[in-house]
Amino acid sequence: MKIWRELLILILIFGLIWLAFTWRPLSMPDADFRLSKEREKDLADLIMEDLEDAYEFYDDSITNKLITPITTRLLDSLNPKKYEYKFHLIDNSSEINAFATIDGHIYMFSGLLKFVDNPEQLAGILAHEIGHHENGDLVDRLMKELGLSVLVAVLTGGDAVMISEISKLLISSGFDRKQEREADEFAYKLMVKAQLNPARLAHFFTKLKAEEKTYPDDLEIIMTHPNSKNRIEGALSYDLPDGFEEKKFELNWKELVEENL
Numbered sequence: 001m002k003i004w005r006e007l008l009i010l011i012l013i014f015g016l017i018w019l020a021f022t023w024r025p026l027s028m029p030d031a032d033f034r035l036s037k038e039r040e041k042d043l044a045d046l047i048m049e050d051l052e053d054a055y056e057f058y059d060d061s062i063t064n065k066l067i068t069p070i071t072t073r074l075l076d077s078l079n080p081k082k083y084e085y086k087f088h089l090i091d092n093s094s095e096i097n098a099f100a101t102i103d104g105h106i107y108m109f110s111g112l113l114k115f116v117d118n119p120e121q122l123a124g125i126l127a128h129e130i131g132h133h134e135n136g137d138l139v140d141r142l143m144k145e146l147g148l149s150v151l152v153a154v155l156t157g158g159d160a161v162m163i164s165e166i167s168k169l170l171i172s173s174g175f176d177r178k179q180e181r182e183a184d185e186f187a188y189k190l191m192v193k194a195q196l197n198p199a200r201l202a203h204f205f206t207k208l209k210a211e212e213k214t215y216p217d218d219l220e221i222i223m224t225h226p227n228s229k230n231r232i233e234g235a236l237s238y239d240l241p242d243g244f245e246e247k248k249f250e251l252n253w254k255e256l257v258e259e260n261l
Helices: 002-022 038-053 060-066 068-076 110-116 117-136 136-143 150-157 160-171 177-193 199-209 215-220 227-238 255-260
Strands: 085-088 098-100 105-109
Touching: 002 117, 002 150, 038 085, 038 150, 038 160, 060 068, 060 085, 060 136, 060 255, 068 117, 085 110, 098 117, 098 136, 098 160, 105 110, 105 117, 110 117, 117 199, 136 150, 136 160, 150 160, 177 227, 199 227
Parallel strands: 085 105
Antiparallel strands: 098 105
């Protein structure tokens, strides 16, 4: 009996320790378990400083010529919106990519602008990144990967190594398939509101698929996001409202890109 009693006491002790680390007091406000707007902005600024150390950026005059006409139409069609969006252009022709960090920051590489055939394709890509912001994917990802305590520690300590790791985490394509699919759906809806055809995204994915080595289409189940084939089909099959007509951007895209990048 003594052995069983001691065993029971040990189980209770371990149970109390587990509760101490996992129990959330009901009286504690939900805000304490979220990244506040102020903290999100401060962390976004630190991430931007880290990226500015790692990459060369184009100045605002180039961004305004190439990006602002596109983003203005998208954001004018997004009401309400969760963030005041900031768009940044990185001087790197070898990267065909765009990514979002937090607090409304969206970055794109010059290689992406050179790769797309027209501004409508770029609008679709940026609409997808806006979708990650509006859906809360970015903060959720940081909270899931690192936790609030680590993020607060980084903010208060200004740890350059950790900030760099957070930047790398956000740049990498780490969204799950559900988040990517929802961001695509968001992009389709926003594009239609902005009088742009979601098929533009299909054209981009088709070109990308033709020029890169991708995994076989039947292996999507083991991947973290929808493959190119399914994304092409999703963009092409999106139901357009009756009477929809696309309003193209009045930009000589190829000439603008060649003159400025």
